[in-house]
Amino acid sequence: MRFVMMDCGVLRFSIWVLLVLNLACCSRGFDPVDQYYINCGSSSDVVVGNVTYVADKSASRLLSTPQDILADSKLNSITPSENSQLFSTARIFTGPSRYTFSIKQGGRHWIRLYFYPFVYQSYDMNSASFSVFSQKTTLLSDFSPRNASVREYSVNVGSGDLVITFSPKANSFAYVNAMEVVSVPDALIDHDAPLFNPPGTFNGLVTQALETVARVNMGGPLVSPVNDTLGRTWVSDSSFLLQSNVATNASNIPAVRYPQGGATSDTAPQTVYGTCTRMNSADDPNSNFNVTWGFKVEPGFQYLIRLHFCDIVSTSANQLVFNVYIGTFLVAPDLELSAKFFGRLATAYYMDFVTPTMDRNNLTVSIGPSPRSAYPDAILNGLEIMKMNNSKDSLAGESILPRFPRSKKNVGMIVGISVGVSLALIVVGVLFFVHRRRKQEQLAHSKTWIPISINGGTSHTMGSKYSTATTGSINSNLSYRIPFAAVQEATNNFDESWVIGIGGFGKVYKGVLNDGTKVAVKRGNPKSQQGLAEFRTEIEMLSQFRHRHLVSLIGYCDEKNEMILVYEYMENGTLKSHLYGSNLPSLGWKERLEICIGAARGLHYLHTGYAKAVIHRDVKSANILLDENLMAKVADFGLSKTGPEIDQTHVSTAVKGSFGYLDPEYFRRQQLTEKSDVYSFGVVLFEVLCARPVIDPSLPREMVNLAEWAMKWQKKGQLDQIIDPNLAGKIKPDSLRKYGETAEKCLADFGVDRPSMGDVLWNLEYALQLQEAVVHNDPEENSTNVIGQLSPQVGEFNNVDTSNSVAGFETSSVDDLSGVSMSRVFSQLVKSEGR
Template sequence: MHFLKKQFLIQIFLHTPFATMHIDCHVKYYYTIIYITILFLNVLKLSFSDPNVAISIDCGATIEGKDIDGRKWEMDTKYILSPGDSQPVKAQFQDPALLSDIPYMTARVSKSEMTYKFPINSTSRYFLRLHFYPGSYPSFNIEKSYFSVTVAGFTVLNNFSAAVTAEALTQAYIIKEYSFAPLDGIDSLELKFKASYKYDGSFAFVNGIELVPTPNFLDSAVLVGFSDQSLDGKTATTETVARLNVGGNYIPPTNDSGLLRTWYDDTPYLFGAGVGVTSSDNKTVGLDYRDMPKYIAPKTVYDTWRSMGPDPNVTLNFNLTWTFSVDPSFTYIVRLHFCEHVYSKVNQRLFNVYIYNQTATPSGADVIAWTGAKDVPVYKDFAVNVQTGEGQQEVLVALHPRDIGAEKPEFYDAILNGLEVFKVSDGNKNLAGPNPSPSEALAKAEQEKRKNFSKDVTRINAIWPASGVAAAFGLATVLAVVLYKKKSRMPRSKSGTSSWLPLYGNSHSSGMKSTIGGNSVACAQLSTEAAANCRHFTLAEIRKATKNFDESNVIGVGGFGKVYKGVIDGNFKVAIKKSNPSSEQGVNEFVTEIEMLSKLRHKHLVSLIGYCEENGEMALVYDFMAHGTLREHLYKGNKINLTWKQRLEMLIGAAKGLHYLHTGAKYTIIHRDVKTTNILLDENWVAKISDFGLSKTGPETNQHHVSTVVKGSFGYLDPEYFRRQQLTEKSDVYSFGVVLFEILCARPALNPSLPKEQVSLADWARSSVRKGNIEEIIDPNIKGTIKPECLKKFVDTAFKCLSDHGIDRPSMSDLLWNLEFSLQLQESGDGPKGGSSGRNTASDNINMHLSTLNLDDDEDYTESVSSSNNQNSSTAIFSQIVHQTGR
C-alpha cells in the first residue's frame, strides 16, 4: 500500500512543471507545485485511511495531540468534505471540570452547512461520538448556537443547544454517543452540521469527533409487557443514554474491551434511600466468558456488583432502583449485565426485574440458572416503549427479591453488575430529542442570582446623588449590559420528536369535528397536550390495519361501536375501537378517552396508542389484549376455567389500576364505569382497566364530590350517586364490589330471567351474606377450593364495598390491601381438596366464619375492612402495594 502511494506521488511530481523547470523560473510556479502537492497528499491520506481503525479528530486544531489518556487526536482538515464558511476557533477559558484540553479547547464553527466525510466498512457497526464544549469563543455568542446534525440520513440532533444542555445537566462539556448499524453498500459516512434557521446569528460547532468500528454487539431485545414480541437490535441505530459499572468505579475508554467506551459509577443514578451494598471479586481466577464475546463488557464490570444485602427483613421492604431521564416517544433498549460470584446453585438468589414499572422477568431472574456456574458473565436485553408527554420522562430499573409463588429463593437478595440504556431511532430515522430543562434547584438558584442583581442595581440608584458622573457612567454600563443580554438571549424551545411503537408524539389541530348524519358537528375540543401525546392515524392506515373493517376481525361490540383486531407498522397487534356514526354521544366519550389515557401510563391500565378522526370516522387504537374481557372467562361458555387464585390475581391487578387513578395520577380520576367487560386480560393474563369514555376528574381539594349527571352501567351503579348525582371515588369502589361478587359467583350483575330477589347480583349477594348461606352463590367450579379464612376476608371486603353510603365503604387503598391479604391467606398452607366431603367441610367452615359477623343491617355492620389488616401483618404484602412513583 505504501509502495503504491509512493509511486503515485512520483508520477505526480514528474508530470508537473517543476520537473522541467529551470533555475530562473518564476517563483509563482514553485508555490503552485507546493499547493498541488499538499492537495493531493490530503486526498490520498483520506482515500488510504483504514476504515477498520478508529478515527479521533480534534476539530479546529492546527497540530495533532494526545489527550490525558494518551490517545492520539488528528486534525480535522482532511475529513472536511464541505467546509462552508467554517473556521477554527479556540476557547478563551478552560473550565476546571475539563480533564483534558484535547479535544475541547479548539472547535470548528460554521454559520452555514458543513460536512465531514469518513471512510467506513459497510459490514461494520460504528460508534460515533460528538464532543461539545459550550465555552467562550471569540466573536461567537455560545447562547446563540442552535443547530442540527444528520448522519447517513439519521437526524441525531435537532435544534440542539450545547449551552442549554450543559446548563440543565450542570456539566462543563457534553458527549453524544451513537451506534450505527451496518450500512450495506456504503463506503463512507457523512456528518452534516447545519445552523438552525429559527434564530438570527445561530451557528453550529463541534470540538471533537470519534468514529470507532465495532462488532454488531446488539441482539434481539424482549419487548417488556409483550412476551411474544422483540426488537431486532442488530439493525437498530441507537443513542447511548447511560453506561454504568454498577457497584464499581469509573472505567476510562483505554481500559474498555477495544471499543473505547466509558463506564461510569452508578451512584448518581440510584433512586431512593435503599442503595444496597457494593462488592468486588478479588479472586485471581479469571472469568469464564464461554460463548459470550469479551467485547460485550470488560472484566472490571463483571468483577464488581451491587446487591441488596443479607437481611431479608430489610431486602423485602425496598426495591434496588436506578432512574434515567429519557426523551418521550422513543423505544429504549436496557441491557443488564450479571455475574454470580457468591452462590453456585439454582434458586439461591432469585429476584424480579422491573423496567418502566413493568415486570421484565415474569419467571424471575436467576443468574446461575442462566449460566450454570459461578464466575460466568451473562447479559439480558429488554426493550421498553416510553409514553409521550411534555419534557423528559423517567425510566426506572428496579430489582426486588422474588417472594411470591412456590419458587421462594434460599436468600432474599438481588444483584446487578452493569447497566446500559440505548435510545432507538424511530420510524423516521430520528434520534433527536428536546433540549432538557434546568432542574428546579438550578432554576431557583438562577432566580436568586437575578434577585441579587436587582438589589445591586437598587443600591447603585441609592448612591446616585453622591457618586456624580462616575456613578452615572457605571449605571449606564450596567443597564447596557442588561439590555444586551436580554436582547441576545435566544428562546430555548423544545423540539418535538416522533417515535417508535407504541406511542407517538405528533402535533395536530386541537379542534375536532365529526360528521354525523351528513351534518358537520363541532365536537368537544381536544387539548394540544393530548393531541401531542398520541399518534394520529389516517383513515387509510386504520382501514389497512383492519382489512377495511372486515367483520372477521371484530372482537367486541360496545356502546361506542365495534372493536376490531388490527395490525400496524408491520406486525404490531392492536385493538381498534371504531365509532358508531349514529351515536352523537360517542363524540364526547371519544375526546374524553384521549384526554384521559394520553396522560396516563400504568401496568394495569390499557395503553392508548393513538386515534383517527377523518371524514366523519372516529377510531381509537389500543394495545391488543390477547385474552379479551374478564367477563368472557367467567360465564360466557369459555372453555378456560379460571382458578380462584387466578381470579384473585386479576382482581388485584384491576384494583391496582383503579388505585392509581384515584391516588397516583396528577388529579384524582373516577372511572365511573367499572365492570368485568372493562377489565381486559393481556397475553400473560395481566388485568388492565379500559374504557375511560365516562371518566371524570375528581373534586377540588375543598369539596368531597363532583356533581354530574348519572352515567354508568345498571347493576354496577352506586345507589348514592344515583340518588344524589354526587360522584366520588367511592362510586368506583361500589362498582368494584359488584365485580368482586361477579368473580366469586360467575354470574352477571343483572339477570332478568332469575326470580325477582336474584335479578340484581348486589342485592342477592348482600342478602345471602346476611343469611349466612354464602356457599349457595359461589361458582361451582371453584367451590371447595377456597380456604375459609380467605373467603371470609374476601366476602367481608366485598360486602363492605356495597354499603349504601360511600363513607362506609373502604378506600381503594384499603380494598387493594385486603385483596392482597386474601391472596396470602389462600396461598398459606394447603387448601381444601376437591370432592363432596371436602366441599361440605369447606361450607361448614365458611358458615362458621361468617356467623361471627353482624350483617343484619348495613348500619350495624361497623367492622372496618381495614381493621383486620393488623392480623398477620406482612411487610412483604405491603411492599407489593406501595408504588414509589405512582406509575
C-alpha cells in the first residue's frame, strides 16, 4: 500500500522511493486479508521490495478484454529516476475491459492505479483518454495521464467480487501500468464526521468512496512506506505553506504515545505525530497571525479532512491552547490537547471534518492563537485530505458506465423505450415553446407600468412576468416605502443642480432625508421601457440580498406613477472617477487592490450566495462605488438576471451590457453565464491597472480597445510597460505578475476557461499579500513558483494552471453581513451612466 497521486514531475525522487521500498508486511501490525498486486502488460512477475507483482498475463483469469495488447517501453522513454519495472510495461485496452477480484473479507479496500505514458507501436499513451469504474463508482473520467502518477482510492467493498472497469473514450484507448487491491483496517474510517458549514453531522461516511488528495507530514521530512504500518508515504509540508516565514518546526519522536481507544499507529505513524509545524512567535507575546497551508481541490465535491495533533512542544499541561480553521471557518476553537488526556502531553490525537461542497479549486487549513492562551502558539502534526464521492457515486464528475454486449431481445427493448421517451420529450418541448411564445406576445402588448398597490385593494405580486428571481408580494417591503413628498423635500424638489448622474433609467439626485441621512435618489422615466424593467428587477431581485460590498437601497417610491429608488450615498463616487476623467487624487496600488477585492467579494456573493446564481450583466468601473473609506460596493443591478437552472449550462437572453466590457462569447451566442461577469471584471482589472478608458477612439488603432491592448503586453510578459504612470516603481513584480495572470484568465475567449469569481477573489487577495509580504531568504520567490509548489503529491500537478491555484487565505464568506443594517437590503449606483 503506497502513497497516492504523487506527481513525478514535481517529486520524482519520492516516486522512486515509493516504488522501490517494499510493503514489508512482516514489520507491520496489519495483515491484509485481500492482497492483489498486478504488473500489467508484463509477461513475467516483478519483485519490488518484499512484494511480488504478478504478471497480468499469468493473472489473465482476472481480466476480460476484447484484445490482448501487452506494451513494453523497453525503458527507452523512462528517465533514470523513473526506472521502475512497474512503469516499463502497460496493458492497453481498445474496448471496455474488466478486472474481477474475488474479495474474501468485505470492508474497506485500497485501489491503487499506476500510470505512465509511453509510445508502443501505434499507441501513443499521451493521447489516451478513458474512464475507470469500481462497481458503479466512477474513479476517473476522460482521464489522460501526462506523467508518472499513482492514484489511490479507498472503497467499501462487500464480500464477493470487486470489478474494476476500463472504458476508452470513442476513437481512443485505455491503459494501466500496475494495479493494487488491498484490504484496509476498517477502524481507519469507522465513524461519522462533523460538518462545519452548516454545522451538523455527515452521516454514512463509512460507505463513502474516497480518493486521496494529500497526505502531509507537518514539520518533518518525507515518511516512506517502510516507516508506516499501512505502507503510506507522507510528504513534507514545506511546499504547501503559504508563508513559510511565519512557521517553524519541532520534533520529539520518542515522546509520542498512543492512547487506548483512540489514535493508533495505523492512524498515523510515530514519525508523523513526533514532528510538527508551529507558529514562529519569535518570543513575541503579542504575535497574532495564522499559519496556513494551501491545497488544490476539485470543485463540486465534499472532502474529508483529517487533522493529526500531538503536543510535543509544551513543558506542562494546559500550556497550549489554539484555534484551527478550514478555509475561513473556525472548526476547532480553543483546542487544548492536554485536557483531552487528563493532562498528559505528547499523546496522539486526530479530528475529522467534512467540508461543504467546494465551489472553488483551493482549500486552506490554518492554525492560530487563541485568546485563552497565555502565549500565542499553535501546532499541526499531520494532515490528510480525501475527496468523497458525490451524489452520482462519482469521484471524477460526469461519466457513464460502459455497456457490454447484450442479447438482441434486450437491445430491441432498449431501443423501443428510447424512441418512445424521445418522442414524448419532443412533444412536451413543442407545447412548452408554443405556450412560452404566447406569454411573450401577451407581455409585448403591455407597454405601460401599473403602479404597485400598497394601501388596500389588490397587492400586485411581482412574479414571472418581469422576474429574474422569485419573491413574494411587495407588501413584504412596506418598511422601505418612502412618500413622494419626502423624496421631493430630500432633493429640493428635484433641483437640477443636485443631479449627480444620468442613466438609461433616469436621473440621479443627491438628497438629504429629514433625519440627516445622505442619499442618492434615482428617478425613473415612466415612459422608458428600459427604466420600467430596471425598476422591477431592482425591487424584485435585490430585496433578497444583503452584503457589505453591495450598495444598499434605503427605500422606494411608487406614488403618482413615479418610479423612484433611494440608495445610500457613496461619498467617493465611482471607481472610474478615481482612475481617469477627473481631478481626484490618484489611488495607490494597495488601495486599488483592496477596491478590486471588495468588488470581487460582492460579485462572488451574487454568484454563490443564493439558491440560483445572479448574473450582474453590467460590471464596469462606473458601477463600482466607493464609500468614505474607499470600500468598494457593486451597484446597478437593473440588467441583472438569475443564472441557469441546475440542469442547464447557460441562460439564453438578448445581449445587454456596456461596450468594452461585453463578453465576446455572450455577444456571439447570446448565452449568458456567470463567466460573462468574470470577463467584464477582467476588463475592470486592466482598467484599474492602466487608468484609461476601456474604449478610446482617439488613440492609435491598436490601443483603442483596452482589453486587446493589455492582453498583448501581458502575453509578452511586459505588462509593466503600460501601467498607470502614477504606479511606476510602486508595484512589487510578484504582485503585478499575479494580478496580470488573474486578469488574463478572466479574459479567456471561452467562459469554461475562465476562473470563478471565488477564484478571482482568491488570487487578488494573494496579489495583495505579495505586495505586502516581507520575504526572507528567498529572492527567487514569485507568484508562479509559489503556486506551482503547493501540491506536489497530486497526480498531474505539474500541468496545473497556476493562475487559479492557492493564492491567499483570508477570504470572505458569502454570508458576510457585517456592517450591514437590516434597513439596507438593496443595492444600486449613485452615479448612473448611459449604456
